[in-house]
Amino acid sequence: MELIKTVVDMRQVRLRLTEPVGFVPTMGYLHAGHISLIRQAKLDNSSVVVSIFVNPIQFDADEDFDRYPRNLERDLSQLQKEGVDVIFVPSMAEMYPTYFSSRVEVDNITQRLEGASRPKHFSGVTTVVVKLFNIIQPTRAYFGRKDIQQAIVISKMVVDLNMNLIIITLPTVREPDGLAISSRNSYLNTRERKAALVLYQSLMLAKKLWQQGERDTETLRCEMLGFIRKEPLAAIDYISIADPKTLVEREEVKPPTLVSLAVKIGETRLIDNVVLE
DSSP: OEEEOSHHHHHHHHHTSOSSEEEEEEOSSOOHHHHHHHHHHHHHOSEEEEEEOOOGGGSOTTSSTTTSOOOHHHHHHHHHHHTOSEEEOOOHHHHSOTTOOOOOOOOSGGGSTHHHHSTTHHHHHHHHHHHHHHHHOOSEEEEEGGGHHHHHHHHHHHHHTTOSSEEEEEOOOBOTTSOBOOGGGGGOOHHHHHHTHHHHHHHHHHHHHHHTTOOBHHHHHHHHHHHHHTSTTEEEEEEEEEOTTTOOBOSBOOSSEEEEEEEEETTEEEEEEEEEO
């Protein structure tokens, strides 16, 4: 396992990696969701690179950049156990040197859901991902479906810009009780952790109603709203029932349909989704 901290060194190491190369970009504080991506990358590729970089430009001013969980020593230990070939851990100055002034924008789908609530988020994501793709030149890159809009945006960007790699998306990894695994779950106290189950449970309610024949999206949304509002610690940001490619809201459920939501549990904002198909 090699730990690389500069772009120059990463490019030199990349020249001698055995093809194909799988890449898993992360912000660290690794959990079972990240590990599932890494293990698939190892199955699919001869070499695997993992990056750890908490990207400041995808956080709005009132978000949790400073308190975002970090534990590099723990991350490196996990990656060594998984047999990762290269870990790229650039500094802020390495990724965004003085006078850095470029942005990568994807229109339309970034203005909905997460983009409506966090206006600068996706341009920060696409900018850093393009930089990482350019530095590492992977054959395949791996993303989880918990952040499904992110995966959709990056897939669209790769197609639009004729980038020479394949985007692989893998299912959300969950706790035994259904809570989607996320680094931000570490913010939750015991009471909030229990309350956070309302996200998954509301999605399962929508899925159950759909399986029973309900096709009206407003009915599904109202049932989810009513269910979540019974939890006093929950504050709804959005509930979306949309086309999974365009993220345009639907009036009628026809498979596949993406049901997604963002809910604050106490001070912690969580997201989750399910595809009805």
